[in-house]
Amino acid sequence: MLTRKQHELICFIHDRLEETGVSPSFEEMKEALDLKSKSGVHRLISALEERGFIRRLPNRARALEILKMPERGEVVKLAKKAPRVEAPQPSQQPPRPAPANDVIEIPLHGRIAAGVPIEAFESDAMLSVPAALLGSGDHYALEVSGDSMVEAGILDGDYALIRRQEVARDGEIVVALIEEAEATLKYFRREGAMVRLDPANRAYDPQRYAPQQVRVQGKLAGLLRRYD
Structure with a gap:
């Protein structure tokens, strides 16, 4: 209903x-x-x-x-x-022609740290994204803050396009929610009984957490960069 x-x-x-x-x-x-x-x-x-x-x-x-x-x-x-x-x-229902536009709007949920974790926040903003950057599934965008993922080509001010999912494999770049309060963009890895979040910048150290402290919020699906 x-x-x-x-x-x-x-x-x-x-x-x-x-x-x-x-x-x-x-x-x-x-x-x-x-x-x-x-x-x-x-x-x-x-x-x-x-x-x-x-x-x-x-x-x-x-x-x-x-x-x-x-x-x-x-x-x-x-x-x-x-x-x-x-x-x-x-x-x-009669057959209808398929839409042929090439831009889609997805929710923009604020800023996410690519360095030291910062608090993530929600907003009602939307971001126009080329549809070719997105695959199947539900997506949202986050503005990157920091430089700890520069060696992966992710720069401060970029827009990370995230596919919603709650699981991740080793080596994937994910949005990780830490203790239900702070979010960060990092490589996801398992290290024994711990979860390790790795930066892509040798100036930063990996972050280690107990599994119950970390919840995967999505996987990096694409990147959007604006040039002023």
Whole structure:
């Protein structure tokens, strides 16, 4: 059973795809649903994706495909407030052209240390990213602070593009949340009974923690750099 906002969003996406063949932008969805921030749109899309109503097409921006619509009775209830939401049953949906944009917006969740760990914080900001830099899965971005990953080509002020996941293999660059308070970007390694977070700068020492002190928040999927 979908919430009212989830109903409104999938119907808005359906109507836009029917009209133009291109799914709406996060800004358009935010305005259509009268939401305060684009992060609310991101949460609604993730919920619809988890429930099997839509899917995001890989390597494309704003590329959403509707897999099924809500049951007709559910849509009729919503139609009292939004008359245009009634849609064909899944088997009746005509083929539509695939969106062909090349930029996607992902949540920007503040700054992350590439040196001494600093407190990570959430925000409602979004970052426009070339879709070719992202693969499958759910992604977010963090602004890099510090120079301890310079030998891996990760510089202060870069944007680390992170694929959400909670496990990591030795040698992967991950976002590690330390004691549920501070986050850092480092190579992940296991060392006996400990977890070792390695910098990519010989001026810094590895950091060692008990496994219960460290929680993987994602794996580095790409890097975005701006030149002023």
